[in-house]
Amino acid sequence: MLDNTDISILNELTKNSRITMKELGEKVHLTGQAASARVAKLEDSGVIEGYTIKVNQVKMGYFIQAFITIITQSTYHQPYLSFLKTQEPYIIHNNKISGDGCYLLECKFPSNEKLDEFLEDLNEHANYKLSIVINK
Amino acid sequence: MLDNTDISILNELTKNSRITMKELGEKVHLTGQAASARVAKLEDSGVIEGYTIKVNQVKMGYFIQAFITIITQSTYHQPYLSFLKTQEPYIIHNNKISGDGCYLLECKFPSNEKLDEFLEDLNEHANYKLSIVINK
DNA sequence: GGGTTTGACTTGATTAATGAAAGGAGTTGA
DNA sequence: TCAACTCCTTTCATTAATCAAGTCAAACCC
Numbered sequence: 001m002l003d004n005t006d007i008s009i010l011n012e013l014t015k016n017s018r019i020t021m022k023e024l025g026e027k028v029h030l031t032g033q034a035a036s037a038r039v040a041k042l043e044d045s046g047v048i049e050g051y052t053i054k055v056n057q058v059k060m061g062y063f064i065q066a067f068i069t070i071i072t073q074s075t076y077h078q079p080y081l082s083f084l085k086t087q088e089p090y091i092i093h094n095n096k097i098s099g100d101g102c103y104l105l106e107c108k109f110p111s112n113e114k115l116d117e118f119l120e121d122l123n124e125h126a127n128y129k130l131s132i133v134i135n136k
Numbered sequence: 137m138l139d140n141t142d143i144s145i146l147n148e149l150t151k152n153s154r155i156t157m158k159e160l161g162e163k164v165h166l167t168g169q170a171a172s173a174r175v176a177k178l179e180d181s182g183v184i185e186g187y188t189i190k191v192n193q194v195k196m197g198y199f200i201q202a203f204i205t206i207i208t209q210s211t212y213h214q215p216y217l218s219f220l221k222t223q224e225p226y227i228i229h230n231n232k233i234s235g236d237g238c239y240l241l242e243c244k245f246p247s248n249e250k251l252d253e254f255l256e257d258l259n260e261h262a263n264y265k266l267s268i269v270i271n272k
Numbered sequence: 273g274g275g276t277t278t279g280a281c282t283t284g285a286t287t288a289a290t291g292a293a294a295g296g297a298g299t300t301g302a
Numbered sequence: 303t304c305a306a307c308t309c310c311t312t313t314c315a316t317t318a319a320t321c322a323a324g325t326c327a328a329a330c331c332c
Contacts, residue, residue: 002196010191017153017187022318032319034281047195051153054185055146060138067203067233067240097203099267104203131235156289168289170310 002047005030009038010047017051062108064115065092065133070103072126077102080125090118101129138183141166145174146183153187198244200251201228201269205237208262213238216261226254237265 002010008028012019019027025035042048057065072080080103084091092106109115122128138146144164148155157175158168166174178184193201208216220227220241228242245251258264 010189013189014191015186015188017189020318021320031282033283033321036319037280045195046192049190049192050151051187051189052151053146053149053153053187055150056182056185059181059183067231093272095203095269096271097267097269099265101267104267104269129235131233131237131240133231133233133240135232136229158289167311169291169312172290173309 006038006042006047009035009042013039013048013051057108061110063111064109066107066109066115067131067133068105068107068122069101069129069131070105070122070126071101071128072103083122083125087118087121090114102126137181142174142178142183145171145178149175149184149187193244197246199247200245202243202245202251203267203269204241204243204258205265205267206239206241206258206262207237207264208239216258219257219261223254223257226250238262 005028009024012024012027020032021036021039022032024039025032028035030038039048070080081094084094084105087107090107090109092108095104095106096102097104107118109118119128119130141164145160148160148163155163156168157172160175161168161171164171175184206216216239217230220230223243226243226245228244231240231242232238233240243254245254255264255266
Protein backbone atom coordinates (compact mmCIF):
# COMPACT_ATOMS: atom_id res chain seq x y z
CA MET A 1 0.00 0.00 0.00
CA LEU A 2 2.73 2.52 0.92
CA ASP A 3 5.98 2.39 -1.02
CA ASN A 4 9.34 3.89 -0.09
CA THR A 5 8.54 7.18 -1.78
CA ASP A 6 5.42 7.53 0.36
CA ILE A 7 7.45 6.85 3.49
CA SER A 8 10.01 9.48 2.44
CA ILE A 9 7.19 11.95 1.85
CA LEU A 10 5.75 11.27 5.30
CA ASN A 11 9.19 11.71 6.85
CA GLU A 12 9.77 15.00 5.10
CA LEU A 13 6.33 16.32 6.01
CA THR A 14 6.83 15.23 9.61
CA LYS A 15 10.02 17.27 9.69
CA ASN A 16 8.47 20.26 7.90
CA SER A 17 4.87 20.23 6.76
CA ARG A 18 5.12 23.68 5.20
CA ILE A 19 7.67 22.62 2.61
CA THR A 20 6.59 23.50 -0.94
CA MET A 21 5.49 20.66 -3.19
CA LYS A 22 8.32 21.60 -5.51
CA GLU A 23 10.96 21.17 -2.79
CA LEU A 24 9.28 18.02 -1.51
CA GLY A 25 9.40 16.66 -5.06
CA GLU A 26 13.13 17.37 -5.28
CA LYS A 27 13.79 15.54 -2.02
CA VAL A 28 12.00 12.39 -3.18
CA HIS A 29 13.02 12.65 -6.84
CA LEU A 30 9.68 13.65 -8.32
CA THR A 31 8.26 16.78 -9.89
CA GLY A 32 6.22 19.07 -7.68
CA GLN A 33 3.07 17.92 -9.43
CA ALA A 34 3.75 14.25 -8.81
CA ALA A 35 4.61 14.92 -5.17
CA SER A 36 1.41 16.89 -4.80
CA ALA A 37 -0.61 14.00 -6.25
CA ARG A 38 1.03 11.56 -3.80
CA VAL A 39 0.26 13.81 -0.87
CA ALA A 40 -3.37 14.17 -1.99
CA LYS A 41 -3.63 10.38 -2.03
CA LEU A 42 -2.15 10.09 1.44
CA GLU A 43 -4.74 12.60 2.63
CA ASP A 44 -7.63 10.83 0.92
CA SER A 45 -6.62 7.44 2.31
CA GLY A 46 -6.48 8.93 5.81
CA VAL A 47 -2.79 8.25 6.42
CA ILE A 48 -2.22 12.00 6.76
CA GLU A 49 -4.85 13.15 9.26
CA GLY A 50 -3.87 16.79 9.24
CA TYR A 51 -1.23 19.50 9.27
CA THR A 52 -0.31 21.14 12.52
CA ILE A 53 2.36 23.04 14.43
CA LYS A 54 4.48 22.23 17.45
CA VAL A 55 4.00 24.98 20.04
CA ASN A 56 6.49 25.62 22.85
CA GLN A 57 4.24 25.24 25.89
CA VAL A 58 6.72 26.84 28.26
CA LYS A 59 6.75 30.00 26.12
CA MET A 60 2.95 29.90 26.26
CA GLY A 61 3.21 30.01 30.04
CA TYR A 62 2.53 26.33 30.76
CA PHE A 63 5.49 25.47 32.94
CA ILE A 64 4.17 22.18 34.29
CA GLN A 65 3.27 19.03 32.41
CA ALA A 66 1.77 16.09 34.22
CA PHE A 67 0.36 12.60 33.79
CA ILE A 68 -2.54 11.84 36.08
CA THR A 69 -3.79 8.30 36.55
CA ILE A 70 -7.53 8.49 37.13
CA ILE A 71 -9.48 6.04 39.26
CA THR A 72 -13.17 6.93 39.12
CA GLN A 73 -15.08 6.24 42.30
CA SER A 74 -18.36 5.19 40.74
CA THR A 75 -18.85 3.03 37.68
CA TYR A 76 -20.31 6.05 35.91
CA HIS A 77 -17.54 7.94 34.23
CA GLN A 78 -19.76 10.70 32.88
CA PRO A 79 -19.25 13.15 35.77
CA TYR A 80 -15.50 12.91 35.29
CA LEU A 81 -15.75 13.25 31.49
CA SER A 82 -18.04 16.26 31.83
CA PHE A 83 -15.64 17.80 34.29
CA LEU A 84 -12.81 17.44 31.76
CA LYS A 85 -14.74 19.47 29.20
CA THR A 86 -14.79 22.40 31.64
CA GLN A 87 -10.99 22.25 31.99
CA GLU A 88 -10.06 22.36 28.33
CA PRO A 89 -7.01 24.63 28.36
CA TYR A 90 -5.25 22.25 30.74
CA ILE A 91 -5.99 18.99 28.93
CA ILE A 92 -3.66 17.51 26.32
CA HIS A 93 -5.00 13.95 26.04
CA ASN A 94 -7.32 11.72 28.01
CA ASN A 95 -6.37 8.11 27.34
CA LYS A 96 -8.66 5.27 28.35
CA ILE A 97 -6.29 2.55 29.49
CA SER A 98 -5.99 -0.96 30.79
CA GLY A 99 -3.95 -1.56 33.92
CA ASP A 100 -3.98 0.70 36.99
CA GLY A 101 -6.82 3.17 36.76
CA CYS A 102 -9.43 3.94 34.14
CA TYR A 103 -7.74 6.82 32.37
CA LEU A 104 -4.32 8.29 31.95
CA LEU A 105 -4.71 12.02 31.64
CA GLU A 106 -1.98 14.11 30.06
CA CYS A 107 -2.21 17.79 30.97
CA LYS A 108 -0.38 21.08 31.40
CA PHE A 109 -0.56 23.90 33.93
CA PRO A 110 0.85 27.39 34.27
CA SER A 111 1.61 27.02 37.99
CA ASN A 112 1.44 24.73 40.99
CA GLU A 113 -1.49 26.82 42.22
CA LYS A 114 -3.53 26.03 39.10
CA LEU A 115 -2.54 22.39 39.33
CA ASP A 116 -3.64 22.33 42.95
CA GLU A 117 -7.00 23.89 42.07
CA PHE A 118 -7.45 21.36 39.30
CA LEU A 119 -6.71 18.46 41.61
CA GLU A 120 -9.12 19.76 44.23
CA ASP A 121 -11.89 19.93 41.63
CA LEU A 122 -10.91 16.60 40.10
CA ASN A 123 -11.13 14.95 43.48
CA GLU A 124 -14.89 15.45 43.55
CA HIS A 125 -15.23 13.01 40.67
CA ALA A 126 -12.28 10.66 40.89
CA ASN A 127 -9.23 9.55 42.78
CA TYR A 128 -5.88 10.09 41.14
CA LYS A 129 -2.17 9.48 41.14
CA LEU A 130 0.02 12.34 39.96
CA SER A 131 3.25 12.18 37.96
CA ILE A 132 4.99 15.41 37.02
CA VAL A 133 7.07 15.43 33.84
CA ILE A 134 10.66 16.44 34.58
CA ASN A 135 12.04 15.98 31.07
CA LYS A 136 11.25 14.32 27.74
CA MET B 137 4.09 39.36 24.56
CA LEU B 138 1.39 37.54 22.60
CA ASP B 139 -1.76 39.43 21.69
CA ASN B 140 -5.12 38.03 20.62
CA THR B 141 -4.14 38.04 16.96
CA ASP B 142 -1.12 35.88 17.74
CA ILE B 143 -3.31 33.46 19.66
CA SER B 144 -5.73 33.31 16.72
CA ILE B 145 -2.84 32.65 14.37
CA LEU B 146 -1.57 29.81 16.57
CA ASN B 147 -5.08 28.32 16.71
CA GLU B 148 -5.48 28.44 12.95
CA LEU B 149 -2.05 26.94 12.33
CA THR B 150 -2.73 24.21 14.88
CA LYS B 151 -5.88 23.32 12.92
CA ASN B 152 -4.14 23.58 9.53
CA SER B 153 -0.50 24.49 9.23
CA ARG B 154 -0.55 24.38 5.43
CA ILE B 155 -3.01 27.24 5.13
CA THR B 156 -1.74 30.00 2.84
CA MET B 157 -0.66 33.26 4.44
CA LYS B 158 -3.35 35.00 2.45
CA GLU B 159 -6.11 32.81 3.90
CA LEU B 160 -4.60 33.00 7.37
CA GLY B 161 -4.61 36.77 7.03
CA GLU B 162 -8.29 36.77 6.12
CA LYS B 163 -9.13 34.68 9.16
CA VAL B 164 -7.38 37.06 11.56
CA HIS B 165 -8.23 40.27 9.68
CA LEU B 166 -4.81 41.07 8.29
CA THR B 167 -3.23 41.06 4.87
CA GLY B 168 -1.25 37.98 3.87
CA GLN B 169 1.98 39.92 4.26
CA ALA B 170 1.17 41.07 7.78
CA ALA B 171 0.15 37.51 8.76
CA SER B 172 3.38 36.21 7.28
CA ALA B 173 5.40 38.71 9.33
CA ARG B 174 3.58 37.67 12.52
CA VAL B 175 4.28 34.02 11.83
CA ALA B 176 7.96 34.75 11.19
CA LYS B 177 8.13 36.48 14.57
CA LEU B 178 6.47 33.54 16.30
CA GLU B 179 9.06 31.27 14.71
CA ASP B 180 11.97 33.50 15.68
CA SER B 181 10.80 33.80 19.27
CA GLY B 182 10.55 30.00 19.48
CA VAL B 183 6.81 29.88 20.19
CA ILE B 184 6.33 27.94 16.96
CA GLU B 185 8.86 25.10 17.17
CA GLY B 186 8.00 23.53 13.85
CA TYR B 187 5.47 22.39 11.30
CA THR B 188 4.42 18.76 11.20
CA ILE B 189 1.70 16.30 10.21
CA LYS B 190 -0.59 14.03 12.17
CA VAL B 191 -0.15 10.48 10.89
CA ASN B 192 -2.78 7.79 11.44
CA GLN B 193 -0.70 5.16 13.26
CA VAL B 194 -3.28 2.42 12.73
CA LYS B 195 -3.07 2.92 8.95
CA MET B 196 0.71 2.71 9.32
CA GLY B 197 0.28 -0.71 10.88
CA TYR B 198 0.74 0.27 14.52
CA PHE B 199 -2.39 -1.18 16.09
CA ILE B 200 -1.31 -0.96 19.72
CA GLN B 201 -0.41 2.09 21.74
CA ALA B 202 0.84 1.71 25.28
CA PHE B 203 2.14 3.61 28.28
CA ILE B 204 4.84 1.79 30.19
CA THR B 205 5.92 2.90 33.64
CA ILE B 206 9.61 2.14 33.96
CA ILE B 207 11.32 1.26 37.26
CA THR B 208 15.03 0.83 36.63
CA GLN B 209 16.71 -1.80 38.79
CA SER B 210 20.04 -0.07 39.24
CA THR B 211 20.65 3.60 39.84
CA TYR B 212 22.34 3.79 36.45
CA HIS B 213 19.76 4.58 33.83
CA GLN B 214 22.18 4.44 30.93
CA PRO B 215 21.60 0.79 29.97
CA TYR B 216 17.87 1.49 29.72
CA LEU B 217 18.37 4.70 27.75
CA SER B 218 20.76 2.98 25.37
CA PHE B 219 18.27 0.18 24.91
CA LEU B 220 15.60 2.71 23.93
CA LYS B 221 17.78 4.03 21.12
CA THR B 222 17.78 0.55 19.58
CA GLN B 223 13.97 0.45 19.61
CA GLU B 224 13.28 3.72 17.84
CA PRO B 225 10.33 2.79 15.62
CA TYR B 226 8.32 1.79 18.68
CA ILE B 227 9.04 4.84 20.83
CA ILE B 228 6.84 7.94 20.86
CA HIS B 229 8.04 9.71 24.01
CA ASN B 230 10.16 8.87 27.01
CA ASN B 231 9.08 11.11 29.90
CA LYS B 232 11.18 11.38 33.01
CA ILE B 233 8.65 11.68 35.81
CA SER B 234 8.12 12.11 39.50
CA GLY B 235 5.87 9.63 41.29
CA ASP B 236 5.78 5.90 40.63
CA GLY B 237 8.72 4.86 38.53
CA CYS B 238 11.54 6.75 36.84
CA TYR B 239 10.07 7.13 33.38
CA LEU B 240 6.74 6.99 31.65
CA LEU B 241 7.31 5.58 28.19
CA GLU B 242 4.78 6.16 25.44
CA CYS B 243 5.09 3.71 22.60
CA LYS B 244 3.38 1.92 19.69
CA PHE B 245 3.52 -1.61 18.33
CA PRO B 246 2.22 -3.42 15.27
CA SER B 247 1.19 -6.54 17.21
CA ASN B 248 1.10 -8.22 20.60
CA GLU B 249 4.02 -10.37 19.46
CA LYS B 250 6.21 -7.30 18.91
CA LEU B 251 5.05 -5.83 22.20
CA ASP B 252 5.94 -9.10 23.93
CA GLU B 253 9.40 -9.14 22.37
CA PHE B 254 9.92 -5.55 23.43
CA LEU B 255 8.91 -6.27 27.01
CA GLU B 256 11.21 -9.30 27.16
CA ASP B 257 14.14 -7.18 26.03
CA LEU B 258 13.12 -4.28 28.26
CA ASN B 259 13.04 -6.58 31.26
CA GLU B 260 16.80 -7.00 31.08
CA HIS B 261 17.24 -3.36 32.00
CA ALA B 262 14.20 -2.39 34.02
CA ASN B 263 10.99 -3.45 35.66
CA TYR B 264 7.80 -2.09 34.22
CA LYS B 265 4.06 -1.67 34.51
CA LEU B 266 2.07 -1.83 31.30
CA SER B 267 -1.03 0.19 30.34
CA ILE B 268 -2.59 -0.35 26.92
CA VAL B 269 -4.44 2.57 25.36
CA ILE B 270 -8.03 1.60 24.55
CA ASN B 271 -9.20 4.99 23.33
CA LYS B 272 -8.27 8.68 23.37
C1' DG C 273 1.25 -10.17 -31.47
C1' DG C 274 -2.00 -6.23 -31.49
C1' DG C 275 -5.00 -3.53 -28.97
C1' DT C 276 -6.98 -1.59 -24.79
C1' DT C 277 -6.97 -0.16 -20.17
C1' DT C 278 -4.91 1.67 -16.16
C1' DG C 279 -1.78 4.07 -13.10
C1' DA C 280 1.94 7.16 -12.39
C1' DC C 281 4.59 10.61 -14.05
C1' DT C 282 5.99 14.88 -16.94
C1' DT C 283 5.24 19.02 -19.66
C1' DG C 284 3.28 23.43 -20.42
C1' DA C 285 -0.06 27.24 -19.66
C1' DT C 286 -2.74 29.65 -16.31
C1' DT C 287 -3.78 31.23 -11.83
C1' DA C 288 -2.46 32.29 -7.22
C1' DA C 289 0.83 33.13 -3.39
C1' DT C 290 5.07 34.99 -1.78
C1' DG C 291 8.66 38.39 -0.80
C1' DA C 292 10.73 42.93 -1.11
C1' DA C 293 10.35 47.83 -1.15
C1' DA C 294 7.97 52.03 -0.18
C1' DG C 295 4.92 54.54 2.44
C1' DG C 296 1.22 55.80 5.99
C1' DA C 297 -0.88 55.85 10.73
C1' DG C 298 -0.36 55.52 15.56
C1' DT C 299 2.63 55.49 19.75
C1' DT C 300 6.43 56.77 22.62
C1' DG C 301 9.72 59.73 24.61
C1' DA C 302 13.05 63.62 24.51
C1' DT D 303 6.88 69.33 18.02
C1' DC D 304 9.80 66.21 16.13
C1' DA D 305 12.25 61.92 15.58
C1' DA D 306 12.31 57.08 16.08
C1' DC D 307 9.82 52.94 16.14
C1' DT D 308 6.31 49.53 15.27
C1' DC D 309 2.90 47.63 12.62
C1' DC D 310 0.31 47.58 8.90
C1' DT D 311 -1.03 48.20 3.70
C1' DT D 312 -0.13 48.76 -1.21
C1' DT D 313 2.29 47.64 -5.31
C1' DC D 314 5.01 44.88 -8.20
C1' DA D 315 8.33 41.26 -9.58
C1' DT D 316 9.29 36.57 -8.64
C1' DT D 317 8.07 32.06 -7.59
C1' DA D 318 5.00 28.19 -6.70
C1' DA D 319 0.58 25.65 -7.18
C1' DT D 320 -2.85 24.02 -10.09
C1' DC D 321 -5.23 22.19 -14.12
C1' DA D 322 -5.32 19.96 -18.47
C1' DA D 323 -3.12 17.31 -21.81
C1' DG D 324 0.16 14.14 -23.20
C1' DT D 325 3.80 10.29 -22.49
C1' DC D 326 5.24 5.95 -20.95
C1' DA D 327 5.22 1.31 -19.17
C1' DA D 328 2.92 -2.59 -17.20
C1' DA D 329 -0.99 -5.65 -17.10
C1' DC D 330 -4.65 -7.82 -19.25
C1' DC D 331 -7.44 -9.88 -22.88
C1' DC D 332 -8.82 -11.71 -27.27
